[in-house]
Amino acid sequence: MLHRYNFPVALEPKLSHTAALILQAIHAGHVYGFSVMERTGLPSGTVYPAMRRLERDSLIRSQWESQAIADSALRPPRKYYKLTRSGKATLEASHKRYPLLAKLIPSPEAENA
Amino acid sequence: MTPLHLALLRSASLLVPGPDRAEWFAEWSAELWHVNRGTTAFCLGAFRDAFWLRRNNPIPIAPHTFSLRSPLSCLLFLAALAAVSIYFALRLPLTRALWARGNFVPAYLFMIALSVLIVSATTSLALGEYPGNRHFRRRTFLAIKIALVLPIVCCGSLDLASVISMSFQSHGLLIGLIVGFRWALVDQRRRCPVCLRLLTNPTRIGGPSHTFLDWYGTELICAQGHGLLYVPEIPTSCYSTQRWQSLDPSWTSLF
Numbered sequence: 001m002l003h004r005y006n007f008p009v010a011l012e013p014k015l016s017h018t019a020a021l022i023l024q025a026i027h028a029g030h031v032y033g034f035s036v037m038e039r040t041g042l043p044s045g046t047v048y049p050a051m052r053r054l055e056r057d058s059l060i061r062s063q064w065e066s067q068a069i070a071d072s073a074l075r076p077p078r079k080y081y082k083l084t085r086s087g088k089a090t091l092e093a094s095h096k097r098y099p100l101l102a103k104l105i106p107s108p109e110a111e112n113a
Numbered sequence: 114m115t116p117l118h119l120a121l122l123r124s125a126s127l128l129v130p131g132p133d134r135a136e137w138f139a140e141w142s143a144e145l146w147h148v149n150r151g152t153t154a155f156c157l158g159a160f161r162d163a164f165w166l167r168r169n170n171p172i173p174i175a176p177h178t179f180s181l182r183s184p185l186s187c188l189l190f191l192a193a194l195a196a197v198s199i200y201f202a203l204r205l206p207l208t209r210a211l212w213a214r215g216n217f218v219p220a221y222l223f224m225i226a227l228s229v230l231i232v233s234a235t236t237s238l239a240l241g242e243y244p245g246n247r248h249f250r251r252r253t254f255l256a257i258k259i260a261l262v263l264p265i266v267c268c269g270s271l272d273l274a275s276v277i278s279m280s281f282q283s284h285g286l287l288i289g290l291i292v293g294f295r296w297a298l299v300d301q302r303r304r305c306p307v308c309l310r311l312l313t314n315p316t317r318i319g320g321p322s323h324t325f326l327d328w329y330g331t332e333l334i335c336a337q338g339h340g341l342l343y344v345p346e347i348p349t350s351c352y353s354t355q356r357w358q359s360l361d362p363s364w365t366s367l368f
Binding site for chain 1: 139140141142143144146147148154155156157158159160161162165166169
């Protein structure tokens with residue numbers, strides 16, 4: 001009788017609209033925290049903790065840019081973010097949940113298509 | 114990027130767990146370099162990020178607890194407590210009223226004698242078996258502790274009595290002295306006889322079935338490597354009291 005109470009378990013994490021928006025912005029090429037802020041219009045106090053959460057859940061990964069690139073641009077090196085494989089899968093699933101996401105921040109592939 | 118904004122980031126970085134702090138600050142200051150307007154609002158967001166990191170830190174941050182581990186910090190703490198108690202007690206009208214009666218000192222001495230009797234009847238006064246004859250430092254330390262406990266309890270009970278009730282003074286004094294003496298003894302038994310620091314890493318060894326052939330109880334170690342303390346669970350003929358085992362210099366590589 002217990003099988004009646006077994007609910008289907010979602011394998012992919014369900015993202016909030018904010019997290020999905022940030023994931024979409026990173027996917028669209030806004031790979032720095034500040035550029036994600038500018039593109040999404042979200043404040044820094046929302047964007048950075050959300051990105052930490054996404055990184056903790058292995059949906060994005062961060063990397064420091066090389067010192068040489070930063071030196072040539074006469075600025076401090078920045079930390080940039082990229083989507084992981086599971087991040088891309090989660091984002092695709094989020095498109096079904098938030099259909100306007102891709103229209104709000106179109107990804108380069110969508111713009112080229 | 115102004116010094117004020119950097120100061121805001123520095124303040125927020127204090128919330129970030131130590132191992133991540135430098136990287137966190139580097140990321141935020143690098144991002145700040147690109148911010149042209151709304152810089153203060155941007156920096157204030159760093160506090161939320163720092164809070165998030167602190168809350169979600171996988172390695173829990175050990176709370177900074179006040180420790181009486183070293184003999185100096187223990188005596189300084191007691192001295193400070195005694196100074197505060199005396200300072201407040203001297204300003205109380207209750208103290209002057211009791212002093213004016215003239216029987217304050219005999220009553221206080223009577224309470225001390227009574228509390229010593231109660232402590233000796235309810236707990237063991239033995240401090241353990243320690244090899245050698247270097248007992249002077251240990252006994253001096255115990256004497257200073259007791260000497261500091263006396264004014265703390267006496268003046269502390271007066272301070273509390275002036276807040277709670279006059280009748281609390283005598284009861285508070287007796288209970289305070291018993292607790293204070295007991296604490297001084299228990300604290301003394303848990304200290305290394307060489308460096309007088311509190312012993313650490315209590316480990317339970319053996320079981321009640323070992324009683325007839327061996328001992329069972331708790332083993333403590335001096336973090337400085339001076340030795341081990343064996344505290345029997347129940348006094349037996351071979352281990353009637355706690356016993357100190359000194360470690361020679363060959364063990365120092367382990368500490």
